[in-house]
Amino acid sequence: MRERGRSLLVPVLAVVVLVVVPAFLPRFWLDLGALSFATAVGAVGLTVLFGRLGQLSLGHSFFVAVGAYAYIGLSSPAGVPGTVGLGLSPLLAAVCACLVAGLASLCFSPVSGRVKGLYLGIATLPLVFLGNHVALVWQSLTGGFSGRDVPALAVGGTTLVGPNTEFVVGGGLTITPDQILWYFTGAVLTIVVLVTTVILRGRTGRAFAAVRASEIHAQALGIPIAAMRSIGFAYAGLLAGLAGVLLALVDQRVVPDFWGLSLSLSFLVMIILGGVGSLPGAVVGAAIVTVVPPVLQQYGGSLPGISDPTTAASTAQYLYGALVIAILLVEPGGAVGLWSRLRRALARRRGFGDAAPVPVQSAPAAATPREVARTLGPTVRP
Amino acid sequence: MSDLATILIDGVSIGSVYALLALGIVLVFMVSGVLNFAQPATIALGAFGVAALHQVGVPFGFAVLTAAAVAGAVNAALDVLLVQRFQRRGEVLAASIMTVGLSVVLLTAFQARIGAQILPVGDPFGSSVTRVDGITIAHARIAAVTVALLLLGGLYLLIRRTTFGLHLRAAADDREAARLVGVHSGRISMVVWAASGLLAVIGGTLLAAYPSAGVSSGAADIAMRALPAALIGGLASTSGAVVGGLLVGLTEATFLQYQSSLQFLGTGFATVAPYAVMLVIIVLRPRGLLGSQEVHRA
Numbered sequence: 022m023r024e025r026g027r028s029l030l031v032p033v034l035a036v037v038v039l040v041v042v043p044a045f046l047p048r049f050w051l052d053l054g055a056l057s058f059a060t061a062v063g064a065v066g067l068t069v070l071f072g073r074l075g076q077l078s079l080g081h082s083f084f085v086a087v088g089a090y091a092y093i094g095l096s097s098p099a100g101v102p103g104t105v106g107l108g109l110s111p112l113l114a115a116v117c118a119c120l121v122a123g124l125a126s127l128c129f130s131p132v133s134g135r136v137k138g139l140y141l142g143i144a145t146l147p148l149v150f151l152g153n154h155v156a157l158v159w160q161s162l163t164g165g166f167s168g169r170d171v172p173a174l175a176v177g178g179t180t181l182v183g184p185n186t187e188f189v190v191g192g193g194l195t196i197t198p199d200q201i202l203w204y205f206t207g208a209v210l211t212i213v214v215l216v217t218t219v220i221l222r223g224r225t226g227r228a229f230a231a232v233r234a235s236e237i238h239a240q241a242l243g244i245p246i247a248a249m250r251s252i253g254f255a256y257a258g259l260l261a262g263l264a265g266v267l268l269a270l271v272d273q274r275v276v277p278d279f280w281g282l283s284l285s286l287s288f289l290v291m292i293i294l295g296g297v298g299s300l301p302g303a304v305v306g307a308a309i310v311t312v313v314p315p316v317l318q319q320y321g322g323s324l325p326g327i328s329d330p331t332t333a334a335s336t337a338q339y340l341y342g343a344l345v346i347a348i349l350l351v352e353p354g355g356a357v358g359l360w361s362r363l364r365r366a367l368a369r370r371r372g373f374g375d376a377a378p379v380p381v382q383s384a385p386a387a388a389t390p391r392e393v394a395r396t397l398g399p400t401v402r403p
Numbered sequence: 404m405s406d407l408a409t410i411l412i413d414g415v416s417i418g419s420v421y422a423l424l425a426l427g428i429v430l431v432f433m434v435s436g437v438l439n440f441a442q443p444a445t446i447a448l449g450a451f452g453v454a455a456l457h458q459v460g461v462p463f464g465f466a467v468l469t470a471a472a473v474a475g476a477v478n479a480a481l482d483v484l485l486v487q488r489f490q491r492r493g494e495v496l497a498a499s500i501m502t503v504g505l506s507v508v509l510l511t512a513f514q515a516r517i518g519a520q521i522l523p524v525g526d527p528f529g530s531s532v533t534r535v536d537g538i539t540i541a542h543a544r545i546a547a548v549t550v551a552l553l554l555l556g557g558l559y560l561l562i563r564r565t566t567f568g569l570h571l572r573a574a575a576d577d578r579e580a581a582r583l584v585g586v587h588s589g590r591i592s593m594v595v596w597a598a599s600g601l602l603a604v605i606g607g608t609l610l611a612a613y614p615s616a617g618v619s620s621g622a623a624d625i626a627m628r629a630l631p632a633a634l635i636g637g638l639a640s641t642s643g644a645v646v647g648g649l650l651v652g653l654t655e656a657t658f659l660q661y662q663s664s665l666q667f668l669g670t671g672f673a674t675v676a677p678y679a680v681m682l683v684i685i686v687l688r689p690r691g692l693l694g695s696q697e698v699h700r701a
Contacts, residue, residue, distance in 0.1 A: 131686050138496070139499055140634070142440075143630050143633075143634045144634065144685045147631070150624075151675050157669070283510075290503075290504070335515045339508055343508060346508075349494075349497045353494075
């Protein structure tokens with residue numbers, strides 16, 4: 022992100038994938054794509070919080086749930102007995118749901134502003150368990166154990182995102198609901214990545230990096246540490262809420278079991294696989310974690326022991342766990358770190374070794390993922 | 404009065420088990436600076452190991468010893484092969500995150516093996532109880548509190564009264580300084596990791612004994628309470644682990660006892676009540692009840 026002269030290959034490729042590819046993809050892959058984009062929004066939030074600010078959260082899935090249920094509660098038709106519904110227009114409800122999640126995480130600032138690093142990880146555990154309890158008990162909002170249907174996203178009576186939408190573009194070209202979901206989630210993810218990049222490059226991002234690198238140093242610079250930690254946590258919560266709205270829209274029905282501790286751990290796995298602190302890394306990590314289990318299940322039938330959903334899921338889990346350990350040992354930069362290592366190796370082979378840019382380590386805001394992983398959080402090195 | 408007695412007896416007996424589990428986390432944190440997120444998974448898997456050995460007819464005592472030995476050996480190997488490698492590179496935080504990956508692997512292994520089964524651990528106390536003044540006390544709970552007290556006392560003596568304990572405290576205080584005066588900190592951290600594996604198996608087994616029906620898929624969630632217990636007291640304080648464990652146990656027992664009059668909180672609130680208490684304590688004292696400057700050394 023920091024090398025100005027870097028080739029445009031990656032962004033261009035990303036746009037092509039986002040816009041053109043859905044026309045050729047079967048439903049299975051379209052759904053997985055939308056799911057990955059939705060998840061990636063949440064992963065971006067966590068990677069900012071953990072990678073850039075050095076604050077760990079295991080309560081991420083709680084705020085994802087808050088977003089999802091806020092959307093359901095706000096947009097469901099009003100007046101249905103036994104259910105919570107305000108009957109807001111879905112688009113307004115979606116925006117409000119993100120704000121609700123953001124506010125909820127801001128309310129946590131007595132903890133998120135004062136507890137640092139790993140401790141915040143444990144300090145956020147209660148959110149997951151208490152949240153899960155509320156989701157099971159508050160049946161009028163969540164539908165209890167068996168879950169509740171998610172209203173489709175509609176504007177002015179026209180369903181934009183949801184089942185049974187089909188747009189005829191003309192020239193015999195129609196856009197299926199799955200393609201719309203892909204475009205919608207993809208567009209939201211793109212906006213989120215762009216906005217987050219701007220924030221991280223600006224004053225706030227540099228303040229985050231300063232707080233992560235050295236509390237005392239940051240304090241000397243006049244950076245309000247607790248406020249920065251609260252803001253970072255709230256931003257992560259906001260994005261988690263947005264991810265919750267998107268996930269609810271993609272899944273069309275949500276059950277309390279989905280928002281457990283395992284979802285929080287999955288988010289953590291995603292950002293580590295991709296490369297801690299890196300936004301493209303978070304997107305790649307989210308795609309890996311989302312796509313691998315269904316693909317194993319779909320195409321792994323010939324492999325031993327991967328025929329039903331449960332074993333496919335647990336095989337994927339073993340894989341992730343092992344990968345996290347291996348990545349931290351070998352390449353803390355994750356997928357992004359491997360990619361830049363590969364590029365450097367290729368450049369060297371082509372004989373451009375001298376011309377290869379020397380990494381400049383002066384600007385803390387633009388640390389490499391590997392460096393971020395090294396100095397994560399308030400670690401005092403012996 | 405009998406309500407209070409029931410709460411105290413239940414709370415203290417289960418709380419002392421939580422204290423053991425929390426101690427496994429706290430000791431490791433003190434000596435290697437690593438927060439072992441995989442401890443709950445080790446607890447669940449350890450209890451499952453004991454139950455599985457019971458299934459194939461291994462006597463209870465032998466099953467516990469075998470499982471504890473395996474868990475201890477695995478934990479010691481983890482420390483030597485992985486954690487100390489991170490430490491040599493000064494990446495203590497990466498080591499903690501590594502245990503999250505480990506936890507994912509262990510939890511998956513546990514859930515895949517246990518499925519929907521409920522396996523008894525086969526302890527000799529079964530479901531026998533003693534009634535005193537209308538208060539029911541399960542023998543398994545008496546055994547739990549006895550074992551926990553013996554282990555806690557033993558650990559106290561080990562840490563406070565032996566040369567090894569002195570070395571341990573030195574290494575926990577300042578690893579580098581301890582090395583300079585000849586403390587073999589690598590060996591100490593290995594022993595402590597092994598001990599935490601042992602505590603996990605014993606604690607997990609005690610948790611799964613009566614009145615719990617046995618090891619089920621929910622055991623992982625129950626074992627997770629070792630983390631709040633460790634944090635409530637203060638992560639770097641052994642007495643904090645005991646206080647935290649007892650507090651978690653007492654909270655759980657209180658909410659269980661008054662469950663019928665607390666219906667507005669929803670069924671099953673007792674299982675999450677420790678987290679509510681933890682939240683309150685963290686808001687009031689972010690470093691835990693007994694945590695002080697010590698926590699800074701992370």
